[in-house]
Amino acid sequence: MSYSSIPTPPAPPTFDWSGPARTHLVTLTDRGDLLFFLALLALPVDGTVIGLYAPFWTPISPWLFLLYALVNWRELPNVYRHFRVWFLFPAALIVLSSLGWATVAFHPVAAVTSWTAVVGALACLVAVDIAVRLKGLRWQDMIRTIIIAYWFAFAVGVLQWIGVVAHLGSVQGYFGHLMARPYSSPDSKWGGGRPQFLFAEPSYIGMHLFGVLLPLMWLMRTRDRIYVKRLRDLIVAFAAGSVLMGAGVRIILDSLVALIIVIVERTRWRKPESRNRGIVALIVTGIAGALSIALNSRLNSIAENGMMGDGSFFARIWQSLGPLCGMIERLSTILTGYGAGNIDDATHTGADMARSTLESLHLDATNAYGWYRSMTPDTIWTMSAYTSFLVEYGLVGLVLLIALVAHHIGARRAWNKTVVCWFVLVAYLYIQFEGYAFYAIPLLVWAVSMEYGLEPKDGASDDLAAVAALRRTLDRMMDRRTRSNTTNAVKP
Secondary structure (H helix, E strand, O other), X not given: OOHHHOOOOOOOOOOOOOOOEEOXXXXXXXXXXXXXXXXXXXXXXXXXXXXXXXXXXXXXXHHHHHHHHHXXXXXXXXXXXXXXXXXXXHHHHHHHHHHHHHHOOOOHHHHHHHHHHHHHHHHHHHHHHHHHHHOOOOHHHHHHHHHHHHXXXXXXHHHHHHHHHOOOHHHHHHHHHHEOOOOOOOOOOOOOOOOOOOOOOHHHHHHHHHHHHHHHHXXXXXXXXXXXXXXXXXXXHHHHHHHHOOOOOHHHHHHHHHHHHHHXXXXXXXXXXXXXXXXXXXXXXXXXXXXXXXXXXXXXXXXXXXXXXXXXXXXXXXXXHHHHHHHHHOOOHHHHOOOOOOHHHHHHHHHHHHHHHHHHOOOOOHHHHHHHHHOOOOOOOOOOHHHHHHHHHHHHHHHHHHHHHHHHHHHOOOOOXXXXXXXXXXXXXXXXXXOOOOOHHHHHHHHHHHHHOOOOOOOHHHHHHHHHHHHHHHHHHHHHHHHHHHHHOOOO
8 A cells, every 4th residue: 555545634724813713701803802801801910020110010901002002003093083182192291301301301211111101001092992992892801801800809919918817928928029019028118917919009909999990880881780780899899808908098098089979970969869868878978987087097197197197198298299399499390391201300309398398397307308319210209190290291291181181071072970970080099199001091081982972072173173282282392492402502
């Protein structure tokens, strides 16, 4: 028998990734969609050593969103058509920074870190729009993935708490190496003995619960009541568990604020029965707040002793005071800021004024002044997005951001009670969070477009007018910068 007579075995089947593919959890349209779902899984993973510093937290998701947007680059023109102004916004920040870079300093690593964090926020907006609107991935798969991710993060926190109360050295040692700034170890210089979950700070719990999960629950109300219940149960369990495990005072405050906003949003104030229930709920929330102050030692200390009643609370104040005083010392920076990456320069400039201010209030400025002097461009932080953004990009940058978000909502006539409450909640959360690449603002901007129209109600001209106004502003700034350079040039 010759070898030529042996039949050739059939070729192994090939997998076509061009069409939908079903996995155990999700349906993909192509292989690149795995990046998007990996980004969703990594949403709560923002404090580990494997993430990228951005600053004061080490997230993974923004960069996966960015990679997903780049992989789907053919879809970018379609996204740009509906979110033009947000593509131009990072360029506006470079223009605003140029004066500070020319007159104060330019720290390449810190500048790139700051600016790419803004791009990371844009990447979140772009990636979600591509996945949901353009590629039609199942939103049920996305919500399910997010719920799994945050339940896993909560389980990690429970494990950390067990490690603390049971003195399990192996557990504490593992998370001591995994987390960039570990809190579960009793001897941690950051205030140990607390579950951290997978967040950079226990104080970031509220940002995730009420900046991501609660808005998603609102979006699900008109789509699927089952997911509304699952998200609600997750939020309540996560918040209550964090409080009971002693994760910190910030989650207590955030939960009280979020509860007030939820009551206001859910109550139909024109209907007497609903209004009465809402008033009773607000009274109960007020009583809960009073009990929290009475029963929680840190909150009680703050109530009795003010800023000096809690070291963490006091630190958040003087960490912002230094760079803000730097802007007062250098008034030319108030409008356009010190430039991206130059918070450290502002802090050193304002260190003496900040110390004098604290001492005039009879507060101990020793730690604050030492901290001001020890910081570098690559290690500085403020713990407030408003402070960081204002110092880097000035009043023009901060007002521009707020105005663009407000215009985006107003142009679509979306200022209903839910959106107003959502806007207020996001504004509150960024007071104690400085991560530009966080997902609360992109989620708000995208959801308003999906719920109330991709284009403004009065026609696309309104949106184009906003883009044109931003472009004119950038052109005027560039012309002014060019004239300044020409005037200051050394003549032969």
